Amino acid sequence: MYQTRIVPWVNYQEFETVYQWLFADRKTQVDQVRRGIDRVQTWTNRGEIPSSVETTAALIEIIIHDEQSSHLSHKELRLTYAMALVRFVNGLVDREQKGKFAKSIQVLARSIGLPSWFVDLRHASTHEHLPSLMVLRDGAMQAVAWLHDHYWVRNLKKADQQNHDEIKSKLNQYKECRKSFMKEKYSAKSSDPDAYVACIQQLIEMIGYQEEQLQQDVIPLLLNVGGLVPTGKKKRASAEEMQISKGLIELWTPLIQGLDVGFPDFGRQLVKAMIKRLNINEEFKVNETLLNPYAAFATKEKTDDPTQAPSYLLTL
Template sequence: MHILARNLNLPASFVEIRHAATHDMLPGLPVLRAVAARALAWLWDNYWVSVGVKWTSEVTGSGEEAVLQSKARMALKRWRQLRRDDPRKPLKRFDKTPEGRETYKIIKECAAICRGEEGKEALIEAFLEEKGLIPAGKKKAPLMNGAFHLWLPLLDSLDASVSGFSNMLLSAMLDIFNTNRPLFTLLDGTNPDDTHPPEFMEAVLAWLKHLTSTNPEPKTNFGHRAISPIDYDELIKQCVVRPTERGLKFLRHLLNEYPAMNEKYARVVEIAATQVVLPPARKAENCTDTRKRKLEEVEAEVKEFEARFEAMKRQKAEQEARLRDGDAMQVEAVVETVKAGRWKKWSGEWTQRPIGVL
């Protein structure tokens, strides 16, 4: 379903809400209303707005999408090469040096790519690949601060010039949590069903937290100078519709950063936390010892239960034997009384007459 959705340029959240409504518990009415509104907007942008327009290879097509993706990757590659020697260098608005001119040329190229929705998706895809916002290599955590310094000037510039860029980027990051797979089908033959490694996911979470922090370091204007400010309500709803472990961490981060949201969403976050399905236990230094200890505890508990069960069986057998012996004595006493032809004093154990029996 996710592959079909990507081929149709459908947001992954549509697939997730459909899966939840079909196979899991039906989402609440506010969530369904929000998704319905987003679906109507998608239909307008992807169908109705183009009704009556003559479709040609110049307007749309897989060729244009490939060109946009190639342009986006090349622009980000040039930015990385230009800034990696001194990523902390501030941008100067009227910088006439060759480096300054090239910097603003790249910003303009990225903004031009984002003129349409397909261009925005292509640029965001390039951002969310390794060597984009996500550092290359296995150990990404120590490199995140350098990644912030490297890319924040470009992100802030696009945020201030491209309508809806900030919300689209943050939403795409959350979609990675929801699907745990690459956001778009890559053109290099990568299997679209390959899942992201934990280090990649943690790097995405670090970006989400940094871009939505009230006092980040290094500083950023992301979402503050934007044409379309960050829609925190929509981000929270996106996390609640399909709760995940890292999505829950992001939700708690937002509540800590913006206390005013606590009253509105604290209870919703608690409910979402109960729906999170934790992934299989990760390999850790003490993972083997922990599993062995738990297995031994279970075996001991089973053995203790078996011992109690055997004791209960013996006790029950003894009680049944005593009852059989008592019944035999009562029958024998009755027989002796009948044989004598007269009543005599009862020598057996006395039993109280049941209530209601005459």
């Protein structure tokens, strides 16, 4: 059975914002970087946080102190860098130590793609003479770069996919709630719009200030088969009847209107995406299928791409 993983950030947007702060330009946006470090400290106060997040903030904080000509002595800087790098390696490999028999740090590091150079640096910092400040500085910079590529970017991609799946689920939920409302509306049963209206509001809240998700997720999902264009070809427009059904209009109008109110640019973006699907270029040359729909419907819809089928294009 899967267990829920508790994280200290409120939502995906906060995680992404802290990533942007931490990796902002330290020369021109050092205040943002410090803001990211402070937010990680806030997360730490809330409870346990991933070691990669904590180590990223710690390494960047040391680098800033060093670059800003801190009052730390040469030896203090070496000790501080060394401690952060030891924690960096330990935090990554300790969680990989599983099973009855302990594995070497080199083996564990190799299993997660951590260069052996970091393990050697950890060993020297722990058991031998401290490496030079130049070596430690270089190690810290490379550690931050490794964390950026192997932790932050990968988790942001996972979060993007999770967000996409949540938006898709909410659109499907709206569709089902709206269908139920319409079915009850035309029957003797009393109909309550609260369910589908709540879906619209929740979708707007999910997108929040990340309006790029309209283009990346919402609009593509709406334009997929099963969205604005029904899956069943009998429910689509045809060459004989060049109009879409009243039920289809009634199904999607509240959502489109709600999103247009929540995001004033949504309507323009949706129309732009629809035109692109219809293959209308800058010179307004229309897809040949639409120029002669009767000829197109005289044969079967032979296309591997369902969004290029004549019935899809006619309905859109």
